[in-house]
Amino acid sequence: MNVAQFGVLEKDLLDDFQRDFPLVPRPYRAIAERLGCDEDTVLELLCQMIKAGLITRIGPVFAPHRAGASTLAAVAVPEDRLESVAALVSGYDEVNHNYEREHRINLWFVVCAPAAERVAEVLRDIAARTGLEVLDLPLEQAFHIDLGFPLQWS
């Protein structure tokens, strides 16, 4: 699937349904009607886009602290241990994002759980298992409502 060769249909599909995805019994047919194609075409395109990794999922993005507790955590991991510490962190079902970033504090991950106690427990557990200090950087104020991302099709 070549993004550079996307036509109007593919672009509109990606641009127009990052929010307000139809909450109706046949949402893919509703999308097809809006885009002027049929339901099978929408399903096939979405299937290809998911396979190609362009779409990670079709579903909810939760507001922080509304559906459960979460925090952003960071660890300064010695370079030669990064792979193994990252794998250990990714192994927690509570960890949903885990990235290496360019900084002395180089491993950044998000921990989510139904309750704050479990979030704290995961952080303590990671610190104990790795022997590394885990920075806990919980959200204090959200300034942005994530409404999706306007793609620039240049």
Next chain:
Amino acid sequence: MELTRKERELIAAVQDGLPLDPHPYTAIGRTAGLTETEVIEGLRRLVDRGVIRRFGLVLSHRDLGYCANAMVVWDIPDDAVGEIGEALAALPFVTLCYRRPRRRPDWPYNLFCMIHGRDRKTVEALADEAARDVGAGDCPRAVLFSTRRFKQRGARYAQCAPAGK
């Protein structure tokens, strides 16, 4: 606002995403023990109440050609962080903007945002532009490009409250 047991079950069933099935809400309902109508109405209520902040396609910036993704962090004086955070969040190329605690001496930054671009130069230029636009040119900042993605998926808030299986 507390979530009901039914709402938790619905969240557990839908948090990994809809199936590519002509009747996806029926399929979600089968997992959650709810009817299609209950799923649709339940999701609508969660959106209306702001528990779900958006419902739709979640894209991978990286795979769409936005290869440079940076967390840009700022050390903004406490009495200005609210105003500057609002201004930063209003910029079209900023996708998330949060205030978080400093952890001195290791971590002096209290404002975090994400900027995505096609390459590093673009993102660095956007960070400069953002600093000028919001009047934070004199505040210390750092641009942390993400170099490797070890894991990315939706939040699983409900894993300890599984659907009625």
